[in-house]
Amino acid sequence: MQLENLTKLYPGNPVPAVDNVNMEIKAGEIVILVGPSGCGKSTTLKMINRLIEPSSGRIRIGDEDVTDMDPVKLRRKIGYAIQASGLFPHMTVAQNIALVPKMIGWSQSKTRNRVEEMLDLVGLDPREFHGRYPRQLSGGQQQRVGVARALAADPPVLLMDEPFGAVDPITRDHLQDELIRLQHELHKTICFVTHDFDEAIKIGDRIAVLRERSHIAQFDTPEAILTNPSDDFVSGFVGAGAALKRLNLTRVRDVGVVDFPTARIDDPLESIFDRLRSGSHNELLLLDPNRRPYKWLRRGDLALAKESLARAGTPVQHTVTRDATLRDALEAVLTDSAGRVSVTGRRGEYIGVVDMETLMNNVQELLEADRMEALEHQHQLREQHARQTQLEQEGLEA
Template sequence: MSDIRLIEVTKQYDGQPHPAVDAVSLDIPAGELVVFVGPSGCGKTTTMKMINRLIEPTSGQILLGGEDVLAKEPNELRRHIGYVIQQIGLFPHLTIAENIKLVPGLLGWSRDRCEKRSDELLDLVGLDPSAFRSRYPRQLSGGQQQRVGVARALAADPPVMLMDEPFGATDPITRERLQNEFLRLQAELRKTIVFVTHDFDEAIKLGDRIAVLKERSHIAQYDTPEHILANPADDYVASFVGSAAALKRLALIPVAKLTARPGGAQDGLPAVPDGASARDALDLMIRHGTSSVRVAGGTVDFETISGLLGSDHGR
């Protein structure tokens, strides 16, 4: 795994009075998913693209695993950094397998190794290789294409991934499924990921840490979702958090971490699925008109969950 360090990184475009990105310094720990969130035009995508040199920094230093990215040949650098964008960018004239095998082929992998890796990744992102490897992008739904885009970014097993609004063009149901699938993948793979979004709820759901960016990528706050929700640094950050901070914090607390009451009358109580949050448990109570739900080992009641709203729980 590789950490990422941005040290006083600036991007100044010719003819512009102010830099697009102004002296940004940020440490991104290895194996963490860090989300850049902020309004359109604040510089979050520009900052991310300087990491793989799709945009060249004007000044400053970017270290990837302790090595200066500006000392590397750009194309070689990019072959070791996965990149996923909203528009997906699959080559329409190539099959799904050929799209996934592209970078490993450029790196000199054998044909058998490329094919094995393609099938492995299709299976990993929930697409049956026998059904999808020979299809073309036009034969897939938007959500399926996004899964292939993630698989292609993972093809050469890069230590770092950059993701620019990758799920933004999908409908809300597909977007939630993709987010859940990606969280499952990240729990298994532990890549170092920079993820750009304008959706604060998405940032809360996916990020190990969130960088809330202002104009010219000035960092208003850089912290865990839990701490940002509980203690926004200023009014600007509070405007992202909104009025439902307490409920958003519940979504970060796995119901499995709550102390279940053993036994008790469970007949007719709805059951919380594996991996659910305290927010999911609360929603289930409201939908079914009950004051408790079934969990592994017993029940969790409304009083237990409401008691979390004033406390500072981690994930």
């Protein structure tokens, strides 16, 4: 997808809201537009699907110039997800997801199958959520349905305008992980607007840091922006702790996820006790009937457990998915007394654990890499200074 000299000038205002934006978004990548409030990032996004008509410039998707296409037809070819989901309250979950497929003439059976496929894809059980209304869903569930609706007609391009901005931080982390997982499966071309630089680092393949009127201050990979911000404006977005922000660039799936002794809550008590007594660990992880992490049970809890498992053990407070970042995992471990965090699948089922030692080893590697890079940069600066001094001296002698 290409934006060519894209400009928006509102009547009565001599200064463009968006001024001459040129950007190429490669097929299958996530590009994040990040910048201060009022810089024009949402206006730029909405010009792509012509919710806001450009004053001038061109928009190309694939080999097609869509600038002069019927805007209604264009929007049916582009997925669109916004903050607070934008679901129609009088329609069920299934009706919301089926909206665009019906508009473009899909058959009833194809649409019905697609609705079930989309619900499963975003981790919602079709049997449970098919007939619910938006008011019967949590904020996170509404956002998942919003993403499912945006993807329902299988558009090549997905636009997302601060889609996770209206939910709590924990739900937001999980929704970000869900988007990353979906992108691994679907390989869509995604343009995503946010004001949160940490979110940009976590999700984006490339980040466009925008000044006023959507002027591009830097357009590069998260790694490049973190290690080599182009100027003070970009440095201000990166903020302090760039090395720790790089924890958002490594996923849990990239480090050592290991198995851990488990038992199901509905296993016979005696078998749970035997496993706990005989294991090499002094604790095990109790799973609920759906194999979701439920409680950490330690040997010291055995006396209480003999009376009732409900009274024994420590409830699992946090879990992470394989697509969570090391930063997410580290925060979860630090707030959980177990010193480790459970890793879960699409529907919350147990996969394994990541412990503090593994995370700290990775943090040390990142910090060491940053240290070596800083030393190399200092060495290059000294060499440049030495060459400059030599040239100046030669010039004086001449």
